[in-house]
Amino acid sequence: MMNITKEFDTIAAISTPPGEGAISIVRLSGTEAVKIANQISHYQKKSLEEVPTHTIHYGHVKDPETKAVLDEVMFAVMRAPKTFTREDIVEINCHGGMVVANQILQLLLRQGARLAEPGEFTKRAFLNGRMDLSQAEAVMDLIQAKTDESMKLALNQLDGKLSHLIRELRQKILEALAQVEVNIDYPEYDDVEEMTSIILVNKAREVQQDVAHLLQTSRQGKILREGLSTAIIGRPNVGKSSLLNYLLQEDKAIVTEIAGTTRDVIEEYVNVRGVPLKLVDTAGIRETDDVVEKIGVERSRQAIVDADLILLILNQSEALTEMDKELLTLTKGKHRIVLLNKVDLPRKLEEGLLKEYLEEETVLPISVISSQGIDALEQAIKNTFFNQETSGKDATYLSNSRHIGLLEETNRALQEVIDGIEQEMPVDLVQIDMTRAWDLLGEIIGDSVQDELITQLFSQFCLGK
Ligand SMILES: Nc1nc2c(ncn2[C@@H]2O[C@H](COP(=O)(O)OP(=O)(O)OP(=O)(O)O)[C@@H](O)[C@H]2O)c(=O)[nH]1
Ligand SMILES: [Mg+2]
Missing domain, CATH: 3.40.50.300 (P-loop containing nucleotide triphosphate hydrolases)
Incomplete structure (x- = not known):
């Protein structure tokens, strides 16, 4: 996981759904966010670039070229790193309806912001290490949630419950793999091969049980998500x-x-x-x-x-x-x-x-x-x-089909470890399957995913998220 915020260009989008509403929010994120917002603000007291972080300010949006005042708004200024994207963010709360919001967005683009792609704000949160992939997917689930229960489920995931579980499983596998390495490097005992096999097969069984348990919840999870x-x-x-x-x-x-x-x-x-x-x-x-x-x-x-x-x-x-x-x-x-x-x-x-x-x-x-x-x-x-009262609070339901698919593959890789040991295959071959299980689990939280997958996943988000 990356911890250093990367430098990206400044993006802008309307973050509220299209249609009628009391207010709309136009959002900016990136190093130039505050500067660009300031260029279109008509704000009496001081420059937006001087206000303290996480404060909200009453003002007007004004076209710097024509000097025309577009709307009466609130500017929320949030400086990195304690923001959704870990970058500087400005949210402009303007009057509802698409016309005003669109005009403000156009102004921001003319001042140097770039129109955000769907899901790009969340993608940045992920790329800047603010959340892992399963949490980013939870953001999307949250937007699409159809009931309170599915919302709780997504919130849980956003909270990192699934990630935590997956990390624990990966840790278990890693410990077994490390132990195997040690045994191979220091073959002081005659029975080292046998000992190594026992470690691998026991760990594989243990993790397989946990994976199976998670998979069992997927039926309910899918129902909560899709109906x-x-x-x-x-x-x-x-x-x-x-x-x-x-x-x-x-x-x-x-x-x-x-x-x-x-x-x-x-x-x-x-x-x-x-x-x-x-x-x-x-x-x-x-x-x-x-x-x-x-x-x-x-x-x-x-x-x-x-x-x-x-x-x-x-x-x-x-x-x-x-x-x-x-x-x-x-x-x-x-x-x-x-x-x-x-x-x-x-x-x-x-x-x-x-x-x-x-x-x-x-x-x-x-x-x-x-x-x-x-x-x-x-x-x-x-x-x-639900045989008993369900509580989205402490249940970790698996609901995302990408996660389900990866866990099923993990399950198969672990089974190959177990079968391999039983058929007395060489340890280094079995090790490959064990490492594969570790990689597959990593894909769930985004520790070992390819760029295309990330791009594809985030493009499913709606604009402005
Ligand atoms: N008395 C009584 N009539 C009912 C009840 N439920 C439905 N009906 C009536 O039964 C008739 C048919 O109802 P629908 O809901 O159209 O039946 P349906 O099964 O959808 O029928 P199709 O679309 O033709 O297959 C209507 O006149 C309803 O008012 C009920 O509980 N009691
Ligand atoms: Mg009918």
Whole structure:
């Protein structure tokens, strides 16, 4: 990790999202940041170059050429190194709306700043040793976080929890490798080869266990990040779209008493008790000659295949139909919750008949119209994935697919160490795999990554971050 702040040119960007807002922030970072900001400031008391660091100042932005005043603003001046990028930073809080912010940005560019690339501020924070790669990725996750839980997860990572764990694992591997070197250099004992093998295999097993444990958390982590893909399935008219609307608390999907209302899948994100769901409303599944509906039905069947969780709706005010039975069979073995909707109406569904198709899943009587049973449904959704109360605070969930991929590779490299020793391969060959495991872990925190990867990763950020 580099500790010395490098000298880069001064970059500028609008850091707030495009669109309407009370304020926008234009940010500058680099050695010339304060100087450039000062050139466009009309600030009565003194020059921005003389103000103490980490202070905020009321003033105006003025075009140095035309002398026209553009906006009334606040200048926040933060000197290196205690800043996000470890460089000098000036943030100009101007009035909301893109016009003003853009004009200020143009002025800064004319004074010598360069337009920042997406993610370049965070990239500098990384290059200047302010954070490691997994922390930089957490910044991106934080921006994209869909729920409180995923935000906590990202914050944890930003805090360096994952990095800390990875460093510990690397340290363990390093110690084993060092021990091997010592043994090879000083072969005072006859059994040195055997001793070395034991050290390597034990360490490999130990680290492999930790890696496996981390990988186990990745399923939850991915859900927290990307949303649990949840398909609402059932024959026409059972109330699928009604349930989607209820959970979203808005009339997103069209609901009518006509069977076959929904023709295509509708996807929406919703947060149910901290679990982000990617909720998929589907066309009611039935035999149909209607061309459009037929395609919809085909997509519904695909949604069953793709879903992490299925909410299978039956209409309990009607007898079980052949299609219900087919759907019960089709979704068997998947994570599913069976919902008996319309309990506000008299029951016609035969309990005994239904039982034949059930396994251990949760079956809930609900009524979307009278809100009955929805609480229980929300709880059941939560329980399906978190057996106990989740606390983003002390959980280190792995959520980033790059990290997951690297840990899986690490796992394989460690397995090769173990297999190699068992097959009595020469120690120096086994050592190569052990070193590879160390390198792979290093890639997670950015200790051994190539430049292209870094460029590619940071380009996924939004502008101004
Ligand atoms: N009585 C009663 N009616 C309901 C309930 N839930 C939904 N409905 C009604 O059932 C009808 C069909 O609802 P939808 O939500 O459109 O059903 P769907 O499953 O999406 O139907 P398709 O899109 O045709 O597959 C509408 O008239 C709803 O008002 C309920 O809990 N009780
Ligand atoms: Mg519908």
